[in-house]
Amino acid sequence: MSDIRPLPHVLNIKPYVPGGKLAGAKGRVAMLASNENPFGPSPKAIDAMREAASSVHVYPDPGYGALREAIAAATGIADPNRIAVSSGSDEIIHLLTQCYAGPGDEILQTEHAFSMYAVSAMSHGATCISVPETDLTAGANAILGGVSERTKILFLANPNNPTGTMMSVEALTALQDALPPHVLFVIDGAYAEYVSPEYEAAIRDLVDRRSNTVMMRTFSKIHGLAAARLGWAYLPQGVSEVFQRIRGPFNVNGLAVAAGIASIGDTDFLTKSREHNTLWRGKLIEALDAMGLPTPQSHANFVIPDFGSAERAAAANEWLKARDILVRAVGGYGLPTRLRISVGSAEDNEAVLAALKDFTASH
Secondary structure (H helix, E strand, O other): OOOOOOOHHHHHOOOOOOOOOOOOOOOOOEEOOOOOOOOOOOHHHHHHHHHHHHHOOOOOOOOOHHHHHHHHHHHOOOOHHHEEEEOHHHHHHHHHHHHHOOOOOEEEEEOOOOOHHHHHHHHOOOEEEEEOOEOOEOOHHHHHHOOOOOEEEEEEEOOOOOOOOOOOHHHHHHHHHHOOOOOEEEEEOOOHHHOOHHHHHHHHHHHHHOOOEEEEEEOOOOOOOHHHOOEEEEOOHHHHHHHHHHOOOOOOOHHHHHHHHHHHOOHHHHHHHHHHHHHHHHHHHHHHHHOOOOOOOOOOOEEOOEOOOHHHHHHHHHHHHOOOEEOEEOHHHOOOOEEEEEOOOHHHHHHHHHHHHHHHHHO
C-alpha cells in the first residue's frame, strides 16, 4: 500500500465537467453545449497558425510582447506591460488564487457562478463562499453581505455563465467602490464581446479606476480559438508584478500566439460573429418562450430555458441527444430545471428549435 497521499482539501474537489461530445451519434452533431463560435476561428487566425507551424521547434517569446501589444492596440489599453497572457482564462483564475488565497482565506462568488472559481479555491486550500442571486442575477448588496475579513478575491463573470445575466456598469462601479481594500475584484469578461465594444471599454476602464480590479478575457468564445487555450488579463501594476512571479515562462504556445494576434485584429470577423449571435439569441428566446419554456434575457452566446422540473429537463436533454443535438445540463450549477443552449449556426439553431417544439408537444 502506498503512503503517498494528496493534501486533504484536494480530495474535496469535484472535477470540472465540460460540455463533452456525443457518443454514438449517427451523423453530424449540432454542438450546442460549450458556447463555441459556430463560424470557427477567423480565417486570418488559421493562416497565421499554418505559417507559425514551421517554427514550432523554437520557444516562443517568454514575454509575449507582440501578442500583448496587439491586444493593447485592439482594446485601447495604454500599457501593454499590464497585460498578462495565459493558457486559457482558467490559468488566470488559478494563478490569481495561488497569489492571493490559501488555507484560512475565502474566495467569493455568486450562486450560479462558473465552477472553476470554486475548483481553484479548493485546490489552494481556500474556502469558496457563494452568495444568492436575485432572478438569476448577481447583486451588489448580496455580494457585499458575503464579504468578510477573510475574503481575498471576488470572482464575478459579467455576463455570467451559465445564466447569461449581467450587472450594469453602474452597478459594477458602485460595487467596486464599496469593496474593502483587501478584496481583489476580478471581472471575468469571457463573454464581454457579445455585449458591445462600449461595454468592453467600460470594464477595461474599471481596472484603471481602482488598483483592486482585474479584467479577465478569453479567445475561446467569440474568437473561436477554444482548442488553442488562450486567455489574457488586464491588471493593476502591483498585481501584474506579483502575477509575473509565478507565471510559467512559456505558458502559451506559439501557434496560439500567432492565432491570437491575427484574430484580435480581424474586426470584420468579430463583428460578423457578434451580429449573428445577437440575431439568433433573440430568435431563440422568442421561440422558446412561445413554446412555454421561459427563457431569461441573455447577454452572452447561449440561452437557458426552464422546463419546469428536473425530470422534464433531463427528458428534453435525452430527446435532443437522440436527434444528434448536444446541449448542456446545468444541474451542477444549481439549475436542474434548465438546459443551456449555445447559439449555433442557423442550421443548428433551427434544428434545436424544431426538436424542442416536437418535445413540448408530446411532453
